[in-house]
Amino acid sequence: MGEFDLIARYFTRPARRAVTGVGDDCALWQPQPGMQLAVSSDMLVEGRHFLSTVSPQRLGHKALAVNLSDLAACGARPLAFTLALSLPRIDPAWLQGFSQGLFMLADAHGCELIGGDTTQGPLNICITVFGEVPPGDALLRSGAQAGDDVYLSGSVGDARLALEVFRGSLKLDTALFEDARLRMEMPDPRVALGVALRGIANACIDVSDGLAGDLGHILKASGVGAVLTTDWVADSAAISPALQSIPMARRLELALAGGDDYELLFTAAPDQAPAVQEAANTCDVSVTCIGRITAGQGLQVLDAQGIPLSRRFVSFDHFSH
Amino acid sequence: MGEFDLIARYFTRPARRAVTGVGDDCALWQPQPGMQLAVSSDMLVEGRHFLSTVSPQRLGHKALAVNLSDLAACGARPLAFTLALSLPRIDPAWLQGFSQGLFMLADAHGCELIGGDTTQGPLNICITVFGEVPPGDALLRSGAQAGDDVYLSGSVGDARLALEVFRGSLKLDTALFEDARLRMEMPDPRVALGVALRGIANACIDVSDGLAGDLGHILKASGVGAVLTTDWVADSAAISPALQSIPMARRLELALAGGDDYELLFTAAPDQAPAVQEAANTCDVSVTCIGRITAGQGLQVLDAQGIPLSRRFVSFDHFSH
Helix, strand or coil: CCHHHHHHHHHCCCCCCCCECECECCEEECCCCCCEEEEEEEEEEECCCECCCCCHHHHHHHHHHHHHHHHHHHCCEEEEEEEEEEECCCCHHHHHHHHHHHHHHHHHCCCEEEEEEEEECCCEEEEEEEEEECCCCCCCHHHCCCCCEEEEECCCCHHHHHHHHHHCCCCCCHHHHHHHHHHHHCCCCCHHHHHHCCCCCCEEEECCCCHHHHHHHHHHHHCCEEEECCHHHHCCCCCCHHHHCCCHHHHHHHHHHCCCCCCEEEEECHHHHHHHHHHHHHCCCCEEEEEEEECCCEEEEECCCCCECCCCCCCCCCCCC | CCHHHHHHHHHCCCCCCCCECECECCEEECCCCCCEEEEEEEEEEECCCECCCCCHHHHHHHHHHHHHHHHHHHCCEEEEEEEEEEECCCCHHHHHHHHHHHHHHHHHCCCEEEEEEEEECCCEEEEEEEEEECCCCCCCHHHCCCCCEEEEECCCCHHHHHHHHHHCCCCCCHHHHHHHHHHHHCCCCCHHHHHHCCCCCCEEEECCCCHHHHHHHHHHHHCCEEEECCHHHHCCCCCCHHHHCCCHHHHHHHHHHCCCCCCEEEEECHHHHHHHHHHHHHCCCCEEEEEEEECCCEEEEECCCCCECCCCCCCCCCCCC
16 A cells, blocks of 8 residues: 555545545635634644554544644634654554544544645654634633633543553553543543633633643743642642642642643633633633733642642743753 | 653644644634645655764755645645644654754744654654645646647755665766765755745646656546657756766666655746746746647657667565665
């Protein structure tokens, strides 16, 4: 099987929204009049973004999920994506599973594959995703205001927890491990919540490098500071049963600096609290208030007694871990 | 230097067309009302798309050039691109050169870097490029009509010639080798010609896999056949002095099946011949008529005496070479 057969067999489906789909030099499509386009690109490399133990189905899911999560963070509705794949060899079983996991998530979000590239080389997956958002409605990192509440969707720390079990630095009951592993290998991008938060949230980012580090990006872009509470790490919807089973000091680290969570971290004015809750209910995802934006610079992390924690939670950096 | 510093130092420039540039979760931009978007994605891997001997400047140029060439083939005007980079290590000299070569070509075409990703891993460069074209004006592979002339821009065979010299299967005078090597390492995407051919050409593709193979894509998509002449391989603007120095049998192979040429291969009705020539003159690029589209299926290659050549010119496939 050559490059063209591979594309035809696993990655060609009838074009829907696109005028011309996979197969010409470019994909051509007509954006909705007046809408802004949101574009994001993510590259996944073995050992950095996934382990060799991941199933091809889950990898196909994750490769698109991390990109959809970027659209979610901007409140953009997914439209289409391109896929560039470098493969060491043509493995039909792998391609079958990968494309299945990819298209299942793509279909769930009405996001169409419109083009791409395949080549032989070390395994590498690069997806570029396109979404749309009405002009002025996009959620940005730069909109946080002093006095805003800081919210977190879903729960954090599980992906890193699973990674640490794989690395052997933590042990976990099998059922809890499988839960955490699912979070690591099949993150659920918060697309509906991102769209629902338009006009409600002042700033938003998706948690990919670690909660504290990603909050730092909002603070820097918005020119503000924040106080982050940690009582929610003891017991809240933001901490899974798997993470609950881990001692508090380690749990704090996993929750605040774990990374790979793909939850939404956003800020909203206090009078928006009911609207935030309603958006969360509509989207069937929990939302936890975890802090407040301050006028001063910097991030202060308080323990359950309100005393500043000295540990600095550094974020995940693809060149330093 | 970490990932964020790397992006800030080498790949962040003030946003122009984009509403939000590099640095947020997504790039946001407003397409021109009524225009169609053209999107293409190419992934470059060492040993497949470039040799380890290429300078970072030239590699930066080539990575964008092969994508711009896809836009050219559709007659689309470049707007913006995303860059995803996997690097084995952070090498400031390499990054400096790569970004310089990349931005020099980007600036020449008014094509803005709006986002991307960097990670550590085997060297891999994935660019997704966006262009615009008025609805209905895009050049496609599927528009060729029986009776159309087949044209080729610039010259072909040099990139493969240089590759064969690197491989040791051919020898070349130093000056001629440097010319051929420049064509291999710094292809000049025919963007202006692609735009000028809107409304003139019936079908178009860029020559990346090899002239005969890429013509095959047009024939298949258009449901037609073609007769390809080869007298132009003996002596024409489509054959460089470097290629002229190679014996005819080998030269034919390099010209018809070499690949990596990034020239435009297009068809136009005979009465468009003056318009084709005028477009070529305006864009300061030669255009050579190399055959004719036929109603029958299949591709027939004729030698200089008009006798069919038996050799089948297979195209470049990233999984079979």
